[in-house]
Amino acid sequence: MPDREAMTHLKKPPENKTETEKTIIASAEKLFYLRGKAGTSMQDIADDAGINRTLLNYYFRTKDQLFEAVFRNALSSFVPSLVEVMRSDQSLDAYVHQLIETVITAMLEKPQIPSFVLHELSSNPQRMPQIMREMGVDPGYAIEKMHGEGVGEVFLEPRQLIINLLSLCVFPFAARPVIVEILYGGDQEAYVAAMEERKILLPALVGQFIGMSKKQGNEQQPPTP
């Protein structure tokens, strides 16, 4: 147990089977997110979890195993809900709206995931797509839907639209430290509020993209087929 208060030798009941395991994962997440895999030692994690290294190795035999668990855990915290939305059958506008809502909400819960994932990916680029596919992400489906609604015929290619969507949703979290500091003067709450606001801001903007890319010119019309 994580508590260290004058209980050098008082043991507790095992309570829930995986109680300590959760504590470990939590600490590992926190530190891996913050300093990356290479920048975090098993000792660091054990300390943060309030246990010792031996026990840590007892649960996860190697650092690689622990990291793998954390990494997949990070992805599975938002990919599934994303997949669900992507597979849903609705108008493109509703689709986009829900996608934005889902992603931003997920990011607000664990804001450090983007920079973590992006970093750990750069040392191992082919791994992400593999995992993504394992989890059922299929951009081809989204692209088809857009084509089906006429996106890309004139102006904006579907993949560019997806990139824009992702950029607008994810980047503000990946760059959070910078943005908070130099744009919001260190005011975390103002930052969070701004991110919340983006949930309703972005659909309007992206709707604009879609309008541009479908009909020529700017007269927009509700694209419900």
Added chain:
Amino acid sequence: MPDREAMTHLKKPPENKTETEKTIIASAEKLFYLRGKAGTSMQDIADDAGINRTLLNYYFRTKDQLFEAVFRNALSSFVPSLVEVMRSDQSLDAYVHQLIETVITAMLEKPQIPSFVLHELSSNPQRMPQIMREMGVDPGYAIEKMHGEGVGEVFLEPRQLIINLLSLCVFPFAARPVIVEILYGGDQEAYVAAMEERKILLPALVGQFIGMSKKQGNEQQPPTP
């Protein structure tokens, strides 16, 4: 010198004063970008540069010094030109257009900078803004300019506009491995071409934002599908 070809004991003239230094920086950049500071050893760098660790320490006494050099070098590869644009006096449209062009061009040269900087920042958040200010970045100026042109009066707040701008320009590079793999099927060239295309794509989109946020956005209806 990086060459290892049967010249175990042949020495070369010092040529230019900082010839080896450049080699070192280049190798350090490459590896730091790829694996981060903690994930890269001095030995790795020495090997990649084709020298030995002693010489490495001869040029940069400690790893921290070397890293500092690389980090600042990374920023100074694009921040100054960015500052120049930000300080220039031109219409908001031209301004935005040039900003996009500048950033994307810089990123195309060193695509790994975003994820590198973002990662190394998360362990040391207050450092970036400090350096940025040292280099003369002042978002206040840009915000004033926008206000001066009426941005933010109706719809889109200036800071949100800046965030969008940055997101659209920078994120595609930060997420390069993912995008290349799952959106372009591993085709690097297609990816680069797409990024090039964004130089002319983005100004149009962002121009749209600005239009929305300046004019009362009633002709083009605001949010909520």
Added chain:
DNA sequence: ATGTCGTTTAACGAAAGTGTTAAACAAATT
């Protein structure tokens, strides 16, 4: 009472990493 399970303490070996130093050497400078 015995046993099991989660846990701690202590220690070990092996490897990797950092920073330093002394000595030599080759090429260019003087």
Added chain:
DNA sequence: AATTTGTTTAACACTTTCGTTAAACGACAT
């Protein structure tokens, strides 16, 4: 010929990290 500069080789001391092992201990179950 002597000196300087960039460079290598070799070695050293020190720390960190990782993974493992043996032993014990406390709580709980049988």
